[in-house]
Amino acid sequence: QVQLVESGGGSVQSGGSLRLSCAASGFTYSRACMAWFRQAPGKEREGVASISYDNTPRYADSVKGRFTISRDNAQNTLYLQMNNLKPEDTAMYYCAARLGAPSCPPMWAAFFGSWGQGTQVTVSS
Secondary structure, eight states: OOOEEEEEEEEEEEEEEEEEEEESSSSSSSSSEEEEEEEEEOOOOOEEEEEEETOOOOEEETTTEEEEEETTTTTTEEEEOOOOOOOOOOOEEEEEEETSSOOOOOOOGGOOEEEEOOEEEEEEO
């Protein structure tokens, strides 16, 4: 049974930092494309960052230079280091997996079949 459990969300002021974690189980983590998505109220879910099995990252333009995605294949854990946070980063953040796909597709939600429950990030100005 695939499980993705996010943690690390919270409330910070603009310019602050947070580190999200996603504990994965129930599948061959090292052979999955992993990603972070976010969804703000009234908006569509959008891709934030993805990382392939060989640690090749991709980022949405809105977070380049501020966010860093990483993975620990020994611990089956995905991370998102978020620095210089802005109010527009406020959203529910979701961990997602595309199983059996070491290379990552474009960051469209439809390409990812497994999802966590999400962790809330709130950035105040």
